[in-house]
Amino acid sequence: MAVKKNLGIGLDVLLTATQGQYDTKPEESILAQAEALFGRALEEDKMGDSFEAYYLYRQVVDLLDTPESSLPELSELVSRSLNNIAVILADNSRIEGALSFLRQALEVYPQNQTAIENMKLIKN
Structure with missing residues (x-):
């Protein structure tokens, strides 16, 4: 984008500040x-x-509902967030809620070993 130099320094800076800002893919931005x-x-x-x-953590989980949410890295982060929500709930004696979030964590990313271990700990 060619910027006219006679626009003044403030407007020149403003117009060039956003150059390249939208070059990232939407999924990279979400991640x-x-x-x-x-x-x-x-x-x-x-x-x-x-x-x-x-x-x-709930805000991270909400990102899974975006159209760009197909990245495995995002699924892993959402699963970790769901696990951490479960831990917070369990620490506050909300066991059923914690189990529900752990189930969700494993649905989103079944390889989450921490969620698997926490599920075993809470059930025992």
Whole structure:
């Protein structure tokens, strides 16, 4: 995009700032968003704010409903988020809810070994 130099520095910067911004594939954008949300959720969880972590994990799960959600990496992140939601619920004595989220985690990504182990632990 050729920018006219007589537009002024502010407008010139504004018009060139978005160049290349939309060059990424939609699924890469969704994956980057999921990774960022998951990372923030983990940090909140580590700091002991399980309610904020729960909220952020749910946002990751909601990304599975987007049309670009066919990436295996996204399925794995969603499954890990569902597992972590289950742990938060189990820690708050919501066992049935935790089991439900673990089932969902395994539906989304059956290879999630952590969810498999947590399912065994909760059932015993």
